[in-house]
Amino acid sequence: MIAHLRGELVTATADSVVIDVAGVGYRCLVPSSTRSRLPAIGSVVHLYTSLQVREDALTLYGFLTPAEYDLFTLLLRVDGIGPKAALAVLSATDPESFRRAVAFEDIAALTRVPGIGKKTAQRLVLELKEKVGSLGVAPWAQGEVPAAAPPAGDVWSEAAEALCALGYSRTEAVEALARARAEAGDSPSVETLVRLGLKQLFRG
Secondary structure: OOOEEEEEEEEEOOOEEEEEEOOEEEEEEOOHHHHOOOOOOOOEEEEEEEEEEEOOEEEEEEEOOHHHHHHHHHHOOOOOOOHHHHHHHHHHOOHHHHHHHHHOOOHHHHOOOOOOOHHHHHHHHHHHOOOHHHOOOOOOOOOOOHHHOOOOOHHHHHHHHHHHHOOOOHHHHHHHHHHOHHHHOOOOOHHHHHHHHHHHHHHO
C-alpha cells in the first residue's frame, strides 16, 4: 500500500495532482481543502495517501494532513459512503467541524455537504458518533468541554444556527453552547440557549 508521497508537484487541477517521485508520476485525487493549500508548481509536496482498489481501477487519494486522511478512511467504513462522497465531505468542511457536527448530531450541518441527504447524515451520526474521537485532530473536549458538551437535539442545532445568523462562526457557536450546558437545564428553549450562548461569547 502507498502510505504517502513526497516529491515535486508537477500539475494540479481542481480535483487532482501529479507528483513526481524519483521520476515516476503519481496522480492523486484530492479534496478542495488540500488543493487550496498546495504550494506552487515545482515545489516539493508531501501527501498522505489512500489507495482504493476496484476491479477496473487503482485510484490514489491524497491529503495534506493526517486528520484529513483519518477522516477519509473513517468515512469509507460507513455503509453507502464511497471515496467520492468522502472527498465531498472533506471539500465542504474540515475534520474538526465534521467531528463537532457528528458529536452534536447536527443533521443540518451535515446535509449542507453536496450529496449528503438527511438519511445519509443520520447514518453518519449513528455509525460515527462513538468513533469521531479517533480522528487525528486536537479534541475540542480535551478536558475543556467534554463534560460540559450540550446534549444533542434540534433545539441545540437551532440555537447554533441562530448564533451563526448573528455573525459568529459555527465553531464559536458550538463552543459557546457547550460551555453553557451547565446553566441551560434539562429542557431549554432556543431563546434561552441563544441568550446563554451570547453570554459565553461576550465573555470571550
